[in-house]
Amino acid sequence: MCGRFSQSMTREDYLALLSEEAERDIPYDPKPIGRFNVAPGTKVLLLSERDEQLHLDPVIWGYAPGWWGKPPLINARVETAATSRMFKPLWLHGRAIVFADGWFEWKKDGEGKQPYFIYRTDGQPIFMAAIGSKPFERGDDTEGFLILTTAAGKNLTDIHVRQPLVLSPEAARVWMQQDISGMEAEMIVEDGSVSAEHFTWHAVSRAVGNVKNQGSELIKSVSN
Template sequence: MCGRFTQYGTREDYLSYIHADPAQRDIPYDPEPVSRYNVAPGTKVLILSERNRRLHLDAVHWGYAPPWWHKPPLINARVETAASGKMFRALWQHGRAIVFADGWYEWKREGNGKQPFFIHRQDGQPLCMAAIGSTPFERDDENGGFVVVTAPAGQGLIDIHDRRPLVLPPAAALTWLRQDTPADQAEEIAKRESVPAECFRWHPVSRAVGNVKNQGEDLIRPL
């Protein structure tokens, strides 16, 4: 985890939830739904970040590989090691961001196959998933990219998968992505302020989600 999620709400829904002050953001008004029910690695994803003390939404490649990395790009970073490890330390210090989502998918082995589940907040609110990436996010080239920060699943979620995205409440999410928030404070936010596992629920969904070409509301409908 996290290997697939949804981002089907409107930009205004997400920005209102995080209490992003319109005076402090450089984001055009857009009431149209993003309408992505099957966001996959290797695609461009809208992420929220701060530069020059203003919030920006940019379409950024999901996946990161530094120049010395000769394997497929990574899509996740473990919160336990991201702040100090060689791979992600610089991103943790200077490239923190938030990925808005409505939920994410996990696969659980059942019988001879794997059953996908859709996991979302019980209260129906959006998710502010912690992310780190290569800045500047506004560039549009092959050297950019981001990863989703993950944490141990905890409680009932571990029955589905042992990892989950690090989801932050709105105030903590805004502090997390600020450029003047020190790296050690970001570590404390990640350790102490994430949304707990008991705030999520899940249900089985169609195996059609396994094909990245499939989109639509049917993918999140309970079986």
């Protein structure tokens, strides 16, 4: 699953891997985003395509349509999202990307649960596939977005059985294109996901469990 992640670099650090400046309608901002502990229920910078250009909007992380009557969902299984009653419209028309440095998972140990930070071995940003309720630019607190999850790769199952669906930069850019059909999106997932051997992890402070904590120390390695 994915319940927390880090989005701390500058916008350009992420965007430079996806597109040329001419393909974006996103103001330049050299300031680091600086969110080392992004939690559900908060607004997150979500990347999507409109009019063949990339746009970046603050969108609530969570999805609960009016008929749902339960707490908002934050993840959707990629295995069923394309065909489910609840998620199919989002799969067809609301594909987006959440860029990040890495994500957090918790594993039970003798003292409770130990958090781990999982990230690319080469240090590159990750691009998590998301689906949500458009228009993303409306900026209100209604239906937002979910991060797609998939079965964890072989080496990542030591930490958790699920993981966010991470796409290569090339696949992420195509995933957001509005003229891509639902079936084509399924092919992108199959061919463009980043395999588990590209990731590593280390134990981090239990302070990440408190959403009020946001410092860079939260992603630093600690002894467990």
